[in-house]
Every structure is written in C-alpha cells, then in structure tokens.
Amino acid sequence: MFGLQYIWDSILQYEALLRVAMIRRYKIQQKTSVSWTMMWSCLALSLYNHAMYIFPLSVLHWYWRPVSYQAMAPGVLRVIWDLAACLLLFDFQYFVWHLLHHKVPWLYRTFHKVHHKYTSTFALATEYSGAWETLSLGFFAAVNPMLLGVHPMTEMLFHMLNMWLSIEDHCGYDLPWATHRLVPFGLYGGAPHHDVHHQKFKSNYAPYFTHWDKLFGTLHSD
Numbered sequence: 001m002f003g004l005q006y007i008w009d010s011i012l013q014y015e016a017l018l019r020v021a022m023i024r025r026y027k028i029q030q031k032t033s034v035s036w037t038m039m040w041s042c043l044a045l046s047l048y049n050h051a052m053y054i055f056p057l058s059v060l061h062w063y064w065r066p067v068s069y070q071a072m073a074p075g076v077l078r079v080i081w082d083l084a085a086c087l088l089l090f091d092f093q094y095f096v097w098h099l100l101h102h103k104v105p106w107l108y109r110t111f112h113k114v115h116h117k118y119t120s121t122f123a124l125a126t127e128y129s130g131a132w133e134t135l136s137l138g139f140f141a142a143v144n145p146m147l148l149g150v151h152p153m154t155e156m157l158f159h160m161l162n163m164w165l166s167i168e169d170h171c172g173y174d175l176p177w178a179t180h181r182l183v184p185f186g187l188y189g190g191a192p193h194h195d196v197h198h199q200k201f202k203s204n205y206a207p208y209f210t211h212w213d214k215l216f217g218t219l220h221s222d
Helices: 002-018 020-028 036-066 074-102 105-116 122-128 131-148 151-168 190-200 213-218
Strands: none
Touching: 036 122, 036 131, 074 105, 074 131, 074 151, 074 213, 105 131, 122 151, 131 151, 151 190
C-alpha cells in the first residue's frame, strides 16, 4: 500500500505542478494537451492492475520473504553504490525487454501496444500498461535488490527512486531541475529522450541512461 500511495502522491504532485501556467513553457509537445478523459482512463487501468496483480503479489512477497533488518544501516556511500547498481541493472533489463517488444511484431501487438496509446506523454501515462508489462517490469524491479543483496532500507529507496524517475520520464516536460540536466555528459536521457520514443517508436529504448541506445545505434534526440 505504501508503494501505491507513493506512486499516486508523486503523479498527482506532477500533474498539479504541470498545470501551473508558468510551467507550461517547458512542455515538450506544446500543441498537445491532456484531457480529463485521458487521465481517468490511465487512472482506471492503473488501479485495476494494482488491485488485481500488484497488491496480491506484494502480499505473497512479504509472506515468502519477510523483511529482516540488520542491526546497522549501511553508510551513505554504500547506499549510493547499491542504488546505482540496482538502477543500472534495471535499465539494462528494461532495455532488452523493450527492444524485443518493439522488434518482434507479435510481442508489440499483444503486450506493449497499449502503453503507446498516447504519443504525447503525461505523468499518469506512466502506469498505463497491460498485465504482462506491469508484471514483467515489476518482477525486474522486485528481484534486483535480492540479486544484489542490498539492505532493506536501500531496497525501499530504490523502489521510490525507480518510481520517481519513471514518472519524470513520462511527465512530458523538459523541466530545468530534471534529472537529465543534473547528470553530466548526456549519460541520462530523461523526459525528452523518452518523449521521442513515444512519438517515433523506433528509438530510445532504455528507460533512463543512454549508453545502451548509443551502443546499439538506437539513440535519437529528435
């Protein structure tokens, strides 16, 4: 329930902020707008996925792997290192999954097409996906902290960071304080990077970082 609360707090804060007139100038696709119908459609599908899949699986996960906190929390540098490791591993997994679901027509039509209903992204569209996409990407996010053996506190921080970055990716705004402006050397794509993917479909498959798209020749800026 905490995860759902955090997701919706983040999304609603973004949606509220982005309706401020002075923020409008940072919108990537200036000629598009988000209707209440679009927002309710995303909300309904997201709530359905959480009620039918995420919540029951979360309960099973807690039962199967109860949280056991160590006596000492990790130091700041260790937390940063583990967060980076979790994020980089998820970025790679997502890239491979995403590339396959675009290159194989059956996978795209059957599982991923629903997420591309909106070519102009907005925060609520972050969770607009079918059951398979929700579960498979959620599986990567859930299993990575276990594979890397991170502290439970770091695991929670990773999930919060991963959710936030995904929402930021889909917000549809190139904000001056966005993550891609803080990370140097073009290593992080951010909302402009992912917005191009939703417009053109055949580029920018990695969710966050740019190195995999550079390596495979699928990185495009416009």
